[in-house]
Amino acid sequence: MPILQADFDQIRKLVLERSGIVLDSSKIAMVEQKMGPIAKDNGVSDTSRLAQDILKNPSGSLATKLIEEIATPETGFFRDNRAFKALKEEVIPRIIEKRGVERTLNIWSGGCSTGQEPYSIVxxxxxxxxxxxxWTIRFIATDISAKVLERARSGIYTQLEMNRGLPAPLLLKYFQKQGLQWQVKPAIRSLIEFREFNLVNNWPPLPKMDIIFLRNVLVYFQPETKRTVLGKVAETLRPDGFLFMGMAEIPMTRDNKFEKLDVERSGCFVLRQ
Ligand SMILES: C[S@@+](CC[C@H](N)C(=O)[O-])C[C@H]1O[C@@H](n2cnc3c(N)ncnc32)[C@H](O)[C@@H]1O
Known part of the structure; x- marks a missing residue:
């Protein structure tokens, strides 16, 4: 039996509260489609029954599985070249110049999905x-979804995923063949700490960051939630740090804390001094 509209409305509320992700009323078919395999894997007879089980235990594992399916994991190696160009030509050289004595570099990829973004940076x-x-380099990569983090930690990608943005010389240098797939070499994997972290919950202590990548994550949130998260991002960034957002995103905070980096179309922002 398909899910009832009333149950869907409750599920939308649950997803919003637990993840910040907004589902408008047109998304019922998409949610239903995501619920099918969860029902099957968990021995639940149909999606209508699954909806009721989820609503009975909103913080339970079935609800978590649904959120993991709904949170869009779309990503790729070197996604949006302009950001990586700015990182290479402007951001890292500026940091090297400023931190030459201290020799520390902290980077955070928030909403890192299956790991292509942090591995591209490394x-x-x-x-x-x-x-x-x-240098002492600390690289933290986080996501709400334990499922994508497991893949990110494994560093295993299909040929199709490798074809999306990864230059061939890097494939040969940083990956090893794993059956029909490719795996990031252990020396590179060991450089990144992957952690589960929900941006809309209380934040765990994080070191002050020189660079934050928060690309294509907040697009699914309400404006008020975005502002709250970005306020915390501003506090986590060092005063002279750099924030990368998706190319169509602007970091709107309550008091207009960020301004564009002086590099056109980089998706990079700095704190207003
Ligand atoms: C579209 S992917 C972006 C991946 C990568 N940053 C990029 O631009 O290629 C969005 C990621 O944000 C994660 N996400 C969604 N809501 C989140 C939340 N409340 N806290 C942390 N991560 C979240 C999703 O699980 C998903 O992996």
Whole structure:
């Protein structure tokens, strides 16, 4: 039996409260489609019954599984080249200049999905900045979904995923064949701490960051939720740090804390001084 409109409305509320993700009323078919396999895997007779089970225990594992399916994991290696160009040509050189004595670099990829974004950043650093050898580099990558994080930690990708944005020389240098798939070499995997972290819950302590990637995550949130998250992002960023957002995103905070980096179309922002 399909889910009832009233149950769907309750589920929308639950998803919003637990993840910040907004589902408008037109998304009933999409949610129903995501629920089918969850019902099957968990021995629940149909999606209508699953909806009721989820609503009976809103913080339970069935609700978590549904949120993991709804949270869009769309990503790719070196997604949006202009951001990586700005990172390589402007951001990292500026940080190297400023932190030459301290020699520390903290990077956070929030909403990292299956890991292509943080691995792309690490490969870019390895390829272009040998002078970072000897620096203390901390790289944290987080997501709400334990499911995508498991894949990110494994660093295993299909040929199709590899074809999306990964230059061939990097494939040969940083990956090893794993059956029909490819796996990021352990030395690169070990450089990233993958952690579960829901941006709309209380934030765990994080080190002050030099660079934050928060791309294509807040697009699913309400304006008020975006502003709250971005306020916390501003506090987490070092005063001279850099925030990367998706190309169509603007970091709107309550007191207009961010301004564009002086590099056109980089998706990069800095704190207003
Ligand atoms: C479209 S992907 C973006 C991946 C990557 N940043 C990129 O731009 O390629 C969005 C990711 O945000 C995560 N996400 C959604 N809501 C979240 C929340 N409340 N807290 C943390 N991550 C969340 C999803 O699980 C998903 O992996």
């Amino acid at each position: 490969m870019m650093l390895q390829e272009n900045f040998p002078q970072l050898k000897g």
